[in-house]
Amino acid sequence: xxxxxxxxxxxxxxxxxxxxxxxxxxxxxxxxxxxxxxxxxxxxxxxxxxxxxxxxxxxxxxxxxxxxxxxxxxxxxxxxxxxxxxxxxxxxxxxxxxxxxxxxxxxxxxxxxxxxxxxxxxxxxxxxxxxxxxxxxxxxxxxxxxxxxxxxxxxxxxxxxxxxxxxxxxxxxxxxxxxxxxxxxxxxxxxxxxxxxxxxxxxxxxxxxxxxxxxxxxxxxxxxxxxxxxxxxxxxxxxxxxxxxxxxxxxxxxxxxxxxxxxxxxxxxxxxxxxxxxxxxxxxxxxxxxxxxxxxxxxxxxxxxxxxxxxxxxxxxxxxxxxxxxxxxxxxxxxxxxxxxxxxxxxxxxxxxxxxxxxxxxxxx
Numbered sequence: 001x002x003x004x005x006x007x008x009x010x011x012x013x014x015x016x017x018x019x020x021x022x023x024x025x026x027x028x029x030x031x032x033x034x035x036x037x038x039x040x041x042x043x044x045x046x047x048x049x050x051x052x053x054x055x056x057x058x059x060x061x062x063x064x065x066x067x068x069x070x071x072x073x074x075x076x077x078x079x080x081x082x083x084x085x086x087x088x089x090x091x092x093x094x095x096x097x098x099x100x101x102x103x104x105x106x107x108x109x110x111x112x113x114x115x116x117x118x119x120x121x122x123x124x125x126x127x128x129x130x131x132x133x134x135x136x137x138x139x140x141x142x143x144x145x146x147x148x149x150x151x152x153x154x155x156x157x158x159x160x161x162x163x164x165x166x167x168x169x170x171x172x173x174x175x176x177x178x179x180x181x182x183x184x185x186x187x188x189x190x191x192x193x194x195x196x197x198x199x200x201x202x203x204x205x206x207x208x209x210x211x212x213x214x215x216x217x218x219x220x221x222x223x224x225x226x227x228x229x230x231x232x233x234x235x236x237x238x239x240x241x242x243x244x245x246x247x248x249x250x251x252x253x254x255x256x257x258x259x260x261x262x263x264x265x266x267x268x269x270x271x272x273x274x275x276x277x278x279x280x281x282x283x284x285x286x287x288x289x290x291x292x293x294x295x296x297x298x299x300x301x302x303x304x305x306x307x308x309x310x311x312x313x314x315x316x317x318x319x320x321x322x323x324x325x326x327x328x329x330x331x332x333x334x335x336x337x338x339x340x341x342x343x344x345x346x347x348x349x350x351x352x353x354x355x356x357x358x359x360x361x362x363x364x365x
Contacts, residue, residue, distance in 0.1 A: 042070075057161040059223065083111040090118030094128040097203055101129070101152070102192045105137055105208065108216045112152040120147045138209035139167075156209075162228040163213055163238055164293070166206045168244045171289045173202050177252035178344070182278040185259050185337070186271045196256040203249040210242045237358045241292065244347040244354075248285065251340040251347075258333040258340075267324040270317070270334070281344055288351040297359040303352035310345045314338060 061069040139156025184192040291300035
């Protein structure tokens with residue numbers, strides 16, 4: 001109520017514009033005054049209903065679908081609350097507190113205040129909250145910390161880190177994790193393996209950040225543009241791609257965890273095969289992300305097609321493992337490594353398929 005949408009009746013005939021509300025359509029003819037000013041009258045019923053008077057102002061908002069949204073200055077649009085207070089029950093588990101913080105961060109609150117309903121926030125709760133914020137929430141700082149209150153403030157503004165840049169960072173980290181974990185497999189390097197596990201926090205940080213921004217962008221065209229997206233449907237595509245990249249990083253962690261269970265050196269032929277399959281997987285991942293940033297339907301389609309080559313590589317690896325590895329625990333761990341590589345390729349293919357959906361109209365027009 002109180003808003004109207006203006007849209008061209010026929011794209012090639014801008015002499016006619018229709019003005020619609022949620023209840024009906026009303027034809028209005030565009031007129032020219034002077035040499036460069038186009039005007040269109042407003043329906044009297046709507047003007048009376050909203051309470052517009054001579055001299056009042058309207059906000060005119062261009063939208064991605066080529067329509068105009070008219071909003072009277074007097075009509076205040078609901079604003080998203082900027083601050084939320086989370087009351088902590090006495091003895092509340094840390095996991096429950098963290099989930100509440102994440103939920104409110106993703107919804108878009110800029111200030112999250114945690115207040116204990118008991119005597120105090122325990123040392124364990126306080127340490128866990130601080131550690132989680134530091135490791136997982138981009139642009140978030142603890143601005144006050146007292147006996148019974150911890151206040152979090154999100155300081156990062158939308159233009160400071162675009163969704164594309166955050167996703168690119170996720171991709172770079174995930175690729176590095178997969179390269180390092182294969183090196184760790186070759187050398188049975190425990191330190192490098194543990195480093196891969198710890199780096200996953202960085203991927204999660206950017207994932208949370210992107211989801212937070214997408215939730216805001218899908219509701220506000222201005223935020224959408226600030227984040228570098230073109231239209232609301234892009235939000236769903238980027239949300240799914242973000243999840244796939246996050247899962248690719250998770251599988252690097254799974255590989256690392258399985259390496260920690262292997263104690264004896266691995267046969268060189270198996271290592272060589274793992275190197276080959278890893279290079280193939282990373283190359284597919286590179287091309288899937290490149291197809292997104294270039295909006296390249298053909299490249300994305302090629303990624304999906306090349307995915308099928310994994311079947312032969314997987315069979316070769318499993319045959320080598322069965323033939324050359326005698327220790328059962330090592331054999332089981334290496335098979336799980338192969339499974340994680342397969343899942344990585346599947347998530348890569350998912351990314352490419354989403355790019356196909358995002359670019360199909362562009363490719364066929």
